[in-house]
Amino acid sequence: MDNSIYLDEARDPLIIAEGWMKDGKDVAIATVVETWGSAPRPVGSHLVIDAEGNFHGSVSGGCVEGAVVSEAIDVIDSGKARMLEFGVADETAWQVGLSCGGRIKVYVERLG
Amino acid sequence: MDPYALKTLNAERRARRAAILVTDLGDGRDRIVREGDSVAGELGQAIAKAFRSGSSVSIEAEGRTFFLNAHLPQPRLVVIGAVHISQALAPMAKIAGYPLEIVDPRTAFATPDRFPDVALHAEWPEDVLKRQPLDSYTALAALTHDPKIDDFALKAALDANCFYIGALGSRKTHAKRVERLLALGASADQIGRIHAPIGLDIGAASPAEIAVAVLAQTIHAFRSRGLEAKGAAA
Numbered sequence: 001m002d003n004s005i006y007l008d009e010a011r012d013p014l015i016i017a018e019g020w021m022k023d024g025k026d027v028a029i030a031t032v033v034e035t036w037g038s039a040p041r042p043v044g045s046h047l048v049i050d051a052e053g054n055f056h057g058s059v060s061g062g063c064v065e066g067a068v069v070s071e072a073i074d075v076i077d078s079g080k081a082r083m084l085e086f087g088v089a090d091e092t093a094w095q096v097g098l099s100c101g102g103r104i105k106v107y108v109e110r111l112g
Numbered sequence: 113m114d115p116y117a118l119k120t121l122n123a124e125r126r127a128r129r130a131a132i133l134v135t136d137l138g139d140g141r142d143r144i145v146r147e148g149d150s151v152a153g154e155l156g157q158a159i160a161k162a163f164r165s166g167s168s169v170s171i172e173a174e175g176r177t178f179f180l181n182a183h184l185p186q187p188r189l190v191v192i193g194a195v196h197i198s199q200a201l202a203p204m205a206k207i208a209g210y211p212l213e214i215v216d217p218r219t220a221f222a223t224p225d226r227f228p229d230v231a232l233h234a235e236w237p238e239d240v241l242k243r244q245p246l247d248s249y250t251a252l253a254a255l256t257h258d259p260k261i262d263d264f265a266l267k268a269a270l271d272a273n274c275f276y277i278g279a280l281g282s283r284k285t286h287a288k289r290v291e292r293l294l295a296l297g298a299s300a301d302q303i304g305r306i307h308a309p310i311g312l313d314i315g316a317a318s319p320a321e322i323a324v325a326v327l328a329q330t331i332h333a334f335r336s337r338g339l340e341a342k343g344a345a346a
């Protein structure tokens with residue numbers, strides 16, 4: 001069976017990342033690799049970012065996306081992957097912490 | 113991420129095949145593992161578990177940290193028969209995360225009026241399944257107990273290795289069905305996979321209760337995929 005009716009291509013972060021790549025854009029992919037407590041998005045969720053800061057998908061309920069996008073632009077420049085942690089215990093909690101009280105680990109890597 | 117890995121992964125997802133992206137979080141190297149590929153050791157065990165559960169996970173294996181991102185196709189339910197049970201099953205299955213499609217060539221049954229907001233095909237299963245083949249992430253419930261409508265779909269479900277196959281009808285009805293499926297070339301082992309009488313045994317009586325029993329049996333079949341084979345090998 002064709003998955004197209006079950007795969008929302010217009011909003012699917014990995015499909016969008018592949019499209020950006022074909023357009024010759026530099027792309028970073030952020031992935032939730034671990035969660036503790038109540039986390040808004042499950043392990044495996046993606047946020048994809050281009051060098052201009054455009055993004056699709058989510059790694060939280062909008063709480064930390066801004067911080068991930070700015071880290072992702074550095075990752076695109078340097079080519080070196082980073083592991084980010086967000087949560088109430090984090091010192092940046094005031095700015096970008098998860099208001100729900102959970103903690104997440106996000107792996108950010110460049111595509112290619 | 114390796115661009116080739118991303119392309120491969122998206123191709124597998126579009127084709128409704130399960131795949132896992134394995135990333136070494138130490139050096140960032142990644143690769144795609146398809147369902148059925150053999151991977152040795154602790155990593156292989158974790159991969160097999162992720163295919164079964166569909167859950168993505170970080171694991172320690174062979175002294176390294178790996179992230180397994182499991183991409184399983186959306187499980188779906190194809191129902192043969194726009195009958196009373198299907199009317200109850202449609203909203204329930206959708207809520208449970210098993211989007212459903214209904215196939216019934218009888219235009220008096222398959223009406224949008226009876227099935228609002230449901231993917232409905234007022235056609236023969238032969239025609240619909242040719243266009244949209246079944247696969248191992250699809251469940252099939254045959255609910256018309258009319259051989260002309262059900263039999264082709266049941267044989268197709270056996271051949272496509274659907275994760276769940278159920279057929280409505282008494283033991284007597286099913287015994288006759290078994291004869292017909294054998295004549296169509298299905299093996300006895302294959303036919304043994306059909307759940308008949310359909311549904312978990314919860315004493316369901318009304319059409320809506322039978323729908324609950326069918327949905328519960330579908331979920332059980334999905335969540336225990338691969339466990340039967342493992343038990344048999346042990």
